[in-house]
Amino acid sequence: MVDVGALRALRSVAALGTLARAAEELGFTASAISQQIKRLEREVGVPVLAPAGRGVVLTPAGRAIVESAPEVFQALERCAEAARSASRGAPRGTLVVAAFSTAIRGLLAPTVGHLSTRCPDLRVDIVEQDPDHALRSVATGAADLALVHDADGLPAVLPGSLTQRHVHTDAGDVVMRREHPLAQREEALTGNDLAGHAWVTSPPGTVCHQWFRRLVADVSGEPDxxxxIDDFSTQLSLVAVSGVIALIPRLARPPLHDGLVARPLRRPPKREVHAAWRRSADASPALRAVLTELDRVPGLTAGGA
Structure with a gap:
């Protein structure tokens, strides 16, 4: 019989291209992954990997095994969840959630806090990962749930074994000192209102920098x-001491101290946040408890200190 651990190791190697990267994702050493692969080859009687430069590639036999693996893992997970549901409806055990940093701050932190009281037998472990990595972790079984956002308006590509649902719409506001001229405006700000003001912004290559460039695209001249700065708390520190303004996602925004205010935009940049999980885990009481608690997280508003 094929060892499930070895099958998981082969699938991770196929996705990542090297034994070392698969070992890092699964929490093993490269030597342990190599031993699992060799055990799998002994069980099936044929090689499943071949060297390719500094990495490895699947043999035809290895590709056939990997293509069949999702059905195996889904069947095993359905068996486990059926047993859990039949024996007890209360969520328990450990659920691993992979999520991007601001979703951890704005959505998961309050969720975990409430779950510790409502579901004392459930442990939620969180790992910070970008959306593509988080989805791969769920697909390979390294995580049970992912929180992902669309990238510049384009949704993350969902593996066929996963399902998802919308959990939140995040938007950006402009944060400034309370005595800043824009802080006195009662109506939502436009791009032209922001012309001539100095900024602290996220570095190029980040979603928030793309938000910023779109926000000032119609403003004449290059923005100041x-x-x-990539860290939003550091951005807010610079806003407080130097009078610059910042575009901050609501999920990323900590409570503002008395000297700072957030002002909404007439056309705020937005991103949609989805929860994704394996279809075979639909019946999981633990998964359902976390999803229910995510729905209870209060909406985040634009203004305020």
């Missing part, structure tokens, strides 16, 4: 960007 003084600082390029």
């Amino acid at each position: 960007v003084r600082h390029l």
Whole structure:
């Protein structure tokens, strides 16, 4: 019989291209992954990997095994969840959630806090990963649930074994000192309102920098960007001491101290956040408990200190 651990290792190697990267994702050493693959080859009687430069590639036999693997894992997961549901409806055990950093701050942190009281037998472990990595972790079984966002308006590509649902719409606001001229505006700000003001913004290559460039696209002249900072708490520190303004996603925004205010935009940049999980885990009481608690997270508003 094919060892399930070896099958999982082969699938991870196929996705990542090297034994070392698969080992890192699964939490093993490269030597342990190699031993699992060799055990699998002994069980099936044919090689499943072949060297290719510094990495490896699947043999035809290995490709056939990997293509059949989702059905195996889904069947095993359905068996486990059926047993859990039949024996007890209460969520328990450990659920691993992979999510991007601001979703952890704005959505998962309050969810875990409430679950600790409502579901004392359920442990939620969180790992920070970008959307593509998070989806791969769920597909390979390294995580049970992923929180992902669309990239510049384009949804993440969902593997066929996963399903998803919308959980939140995140938007960006402009944060400034309370005495800043824009802070006195009662109506939502436009791109033209922002002309001539100094900025701290996220570095190029980030979603928030793309948001910023679209926001100022119609403003004449090049925006006055003084600082390029990836950490939003550091951005807010610079806003507080130097008078620059910042475009901050609501999920990423900590409570603002008395000297700062957030002002909404007439056309705020937005991103949609989805939860994704394996279809075979639909009946999981633990998964359902986390999804239900995510629905209870209060909506985040634009204004306020």
